[in-house]
Amino acid sequence: MTQAEWVLKEGKRRWITPLDAYLGCGCLRLAARILDLKREGYTINKKTIYKNGKHFASYKVRSKNASRNDSR
Numbered sequence: 001m002t003q004a005e006w007v008l009k010e011g012k013r014r015w016i017t018p019l020d021a022y023l024g025c026g027c028l029r030l031a032a033r034i035l036d037l038k039r040e041g042y043t044i045n046k047k048t049i050y051k052n053g054k055h056f057a058s059y060k061v062r063s064k065n066a067s068r069n070d071s072r
Contacts, residue, residue, distance in 0.1 A: 011061035
């Protein structure tokens with residue numbers, strides 16, 4: 001399973017963080033994989049988590065846009 005496939009599968013199930021991606025599939029660049037999915041037409045929700053004086057993003061895959069033209 002590729003990193004993008006893992007992010008898509010897990011992102012549809014739950015909110016995922018960079019740590020989840022690293023532990024789940026070895027992905028060190030979750031934001032890059034999210035951008036790849038956005039370019040494929042997926043709608044992604046993002047929330048910022050503040051914990052112990054630090055902040056990081058958490059992502060959830062919502063759906064694939066049906067109106068997007070994939071014939072590029």
